[in-house]
Amino acid sequence: MQTQLKEVTLRVFRQDPKREKKHRYQTYKVPYRRGLTVLDSLIYIKENLDPTLSIRYSCRMASCGSCGMMINGLPRLACFTQVTELKTETITVEPLRSFPLIKDLVTSFDDFFKKHHLMLPYLIRRDAEEQENPTHQYLQTDEELERYIQFTYCIRCGLCYAACPVTATDRNFPGPMALAQLYRYYADTRDEGGEERLKVIDNTHGIWRCHFADSCSQVCPKGVDPALAIQLLRRAVMFNNRKR
């Protein structure tokens, strides 16, 4: 079946918000080759068919998190999605939902990174001197590492924000990635910022607004499971049960 495929059709979202009020879709045909990803197709379009198309990417190996977009209606990494796995004749490509549009498939991550920063994403030691000039190594057991290692795999791709129904409506909600990162540090035995961290998210638009739709975990390309982190964090805020 796959060897018969000669070309793939991409229906690409186009809009430059500075000049155009409305978006449009442009269709391109890209020659098929084995292993062709959606990102490869977009690069082909940019290099051979239409240099005005704006895309963002870097690593091409699901590591940098910059090529997130809506592919056939679902948030996915373009470099991590092969055209054949989509099993549709035409592939529709749109910018990530819930992010402000810069141009075509490129969205602004300013607010996303601001929210991440608000979660104090670094180890906090009560002793300021120790924080700056650590005197020894902080060793952890395997079991201690397992409490948070999964949440360190996040590549800040933003797919979870595009899938989250709360992020779509509540612009003050920190969002799955930020909450998962807060939990990642909260659960780290080397960290002493417990109370300070929980205060950041115990408010009207904080942790409690998650409806546990679980869509963040469904779309996460790195298996981070932010929904799990949010539930663990909720329990922590409710009972302040930090294990040490």
Added chain:
Amino acid sequence: MVSERTIMLLHYITGIGILVAGAVHIATVFLTAPVEANLTFDEAPFAVINVYRNLLLAVSLEALLVMVAFHGFNGLRIILLELYQGRTWEKAVTWILTVIALVLVVYGSRTIILAYQIANLG
């Protein structure tokens, strides 16, 4: 200000409380009210009111009222805060809903107390 953590803790507790008190309420009304086939349309409400001759049941109904008011209006607050954000909006939503909930609880309590008195006066 009450912390969001406390509000949500109460939200979960009242959610479970509503299930329990609601079940007790439905069970008592259906199982103990002297509903007879020949009750007239006018007599039927008094048959139900009669159930609340018992102070414990009247108190459980009052608890149900308070819990439903809190849980329901807090749920509505959450929906409204999620739909739109802004300080004025948030304050307005919180205060207006708190006042409506209080009025509802006061009016409902008055009804429960009246029913208790009528049932006990015979």
